[in-house]
Amino acid sequence: MTSIHVQPTFDLATQAEKDRQRAEIADDVAQFLRSGGKVQILGNSPIDRSTISRRQVVEGGHDSRTKKGARA
Template sequence: MTDIHATRLYDTPSSREKEAERQQLAADMAAFEAAGGKVQTLGDTPISHTSISRRQVVEGGIEGRSTKRGKKA
């Protein structure tokens, strides 16, 4: 099925637009690296849910979380 046969949702990019954007990004990254730029790749280390809650992660961990009385936990 092509773009002609599919009903596009309002304001969504087509596959051709996405591919053009991918190519532009790849060219930008190549130029950045050629100019001496370095890209930091972050790992995907999961958070241990046994020691910290989702709320604590959002609020900055156990050390940075304040209690209702204004004291640090």
């Protein structure tokens, strides 16, 4: 898709603003590392969907958010 197919919106960041933010984040991370900070790199562990249904995921999530025996 080219830029002629995209309707411009006025609340989106410009490319220059995105570049400035990228540079600012890179500087912040570099300063963090220089001061002894450590970044933990996490792996990508996909969910094995063959062993659990969507309903079990939803109900399990609900159970973990409520007290045992309490009903929503």
